[in-house]
Amino acid sequence: MSRNVLIVIDMLKDFIDTDGALNCGEKGRGIVPFVAEKVKEFMAQKEPVIFVMDAHDPEDPEFSRFPVHCVYGTPGAGLIDELASMVEEYPFAIKVPKTRFSGFFRTNLNKILEDLNPAVVHVVGVCTNICVLYTVEELRNRDYRTVVYTKGVASFDEEAHRWALKQMETVLGAEII
Structure with a gap:
């Protein structure tokens, strides 16, 4: 259990x-x-990088609350170019498609992490107050030591971003650095 894992959300x-x-x-x-x-x-250290990626059905009920986005198989559901080209041939890049806010809901993320048995799970991505928060909540409920990088998370709602960081630190016990 010496391995570190990076989770990159959405x-x-x-x-x-x-x-x-x-x-x-x-x-x-x-x-x-x-x-x-x-x-x-993480690539330089040959550590796993897990990409948790929204991948919705065109008729997803979430679209009653949010605009249609990240429909499975469309360009919008793909990794941004800056990351896609970088990890294209990286053998420890793992993609986990998801349909809800948590990266664990009906995905194989739990099994992947069980197999990797990381000492620390590092987290970056968007949106801080939605998918990052709910994935970190699940990580902490499974007792993974979790580090969230303030320079590596963002939201369209700055107030909710700050609130979520505080929740992750004070309630969930994640390290916010």
């Missing part, structure tokens, strides 16, 4: 690209260099 074209269907705005674009550096760091 760094997808529909969330990060300026013309994305549910763009996180300047804050989302602003974390791209940090996230890319974190991915490079």
Whole structure:
């Protein structure tokens, strides 16, 4: 149990690209260099990088609350170019498609983490107050030591972003650095 794992949440074209269907705005674009550096760091150490990726059915009920976004198989559901080209041939890049806020809901993420048995799970991505928060909540409920990087998470709602960071730290016990 010495391995570290990086989870990259929803760094997808529909969330990060300026013309994305549910763009996180300047804050989302602003974390791209940090996230890319974190991915490079984990790749250099030959550590696993798990990409948790929204992948919705065209008729997903979530679209009653949010605009249609990240429909499975569409360009918008793909990793942003800055990351896709970087990890294309990286053998320890794992993609986990999801249909809800938590990266654990009806996915194989739990099994992947059980198999990897990481000492620490590092987290970056969007949106802090939605998919990042609910995935971190599940990590902490499974007693994974979890580190969330403030320079590596963002939201379209700055107040909710700050609230979620505080919740993850004070209630869930994640390390916020």
